[in-house]
Amino acid sequence: MTLLQAYIFREWFWTLLAVTAVLLIVLMGVFLGELLNDMADGRVPAGLLGIQLLLNLPDALSKILPLAGFVAVMWGLGRMYRDHEMVVMRSSGFSWLMLLRPLALLVLPVAVLLLVLTFVVAPRAAQKSDAALEEALRSAALWGLQDGRFHIMQGGDFVIYVERLDTEGRTLENVFVRQQDGLRTKIWQAATGEYWVDTTTGNRFLKLTDGQITDALPNARDLRVLQFERNDIMLPEPAMRTDEERLEARGFTELVTQGGAEASAELQWRLSPALAVIVLGLLAIPLAHSDPREGRSSRVVLGILAYALYANTLYLCRAWVAGGELPPALGLWWVHALVFISALWWLRRQGRMVGRS
Known part of the structure; x- marks a missing residue:
């Protein structure tokens, strides 16, 4: 990488860590509140507070890392636009295509990490959570x-x-x-x-x-x-649930063997975070672009709307595939493909506009 690319990568990387830490604290706080409510109602043993929080970490990370990557790229580039750093970079011959290398170095390892979390770590954590809950509910002391x-x-x-x-x-x-x-x-x-x-x-x-x-x-x-x-x-x-209801606790081989609409929806859902972090990273580059006189609020609102539309459409398609209303062959793939193509088109169009100016 060039010095400018390394500088941009460091900016994105440290922002990614900071945003991930903040989002993780918020999400775990929400989970803690739900867990305490379940304990107060007697649905979850009080002695499992720590282990349940720990076993929920892989699932929480798989949910927040795509958003954290999206925010990191938008935030880092947005600051560079506001401080006129991007203007100086472009005047020295730095093109938008040169952003793709630091972006790949950022999102591809995160995508691999998400694949490991969603297909290996999170299902095993869910299995251990259910096993610990089943064992604890046999003990009046752990039950509270x-x-x-x-x-x-x-x-x-x-x-x-x-x-x-x-x-x-x-x-x-x-x-x-x-x-x-x-x-x-x-x-x-x-x-x-x-x-x-x-x-x-x-x-x-x-x-x-x-x-x-x-x-x-x-x-x-x-x-x-x-x-x-x-x-x-x-x-x-x-509080216990049967194996049929705990698809998230099943391994990859079990889901493939099981087949059916629900298993297909679960497999596609587990793959979605890894795809989403790449797609959102590309989408964040044109979204972060702003002119010197342009306000910051419009880009922030646009980014929130884009992420909300993308995430909610994935949730809807997951439910449709599981319910048999959407064929698994179409499934969630069309959402990723549509946003990916839109990001590439927008990125290329913005590069042409900048090149003409």
């Missing part, structure tokens, strides 16, 4: 249940109290459960309890032994008390 404290679920409609837990968090002693089912209130009291999970449906159950059920209506005299040796209660809002 503590000795001598009330565990509230479903906004207070389902409450569990345990006097004592064993060291593994599986066996409960002196269990109290209150469930609000419409107007009717059910109260379980049992000497012992134990968690178990239905591996077929993913539903969690609490097996109670040696206890009684009290069933009553408010302001009514019909009070029913039933003694039991064993009674299984299905815990509300199970």
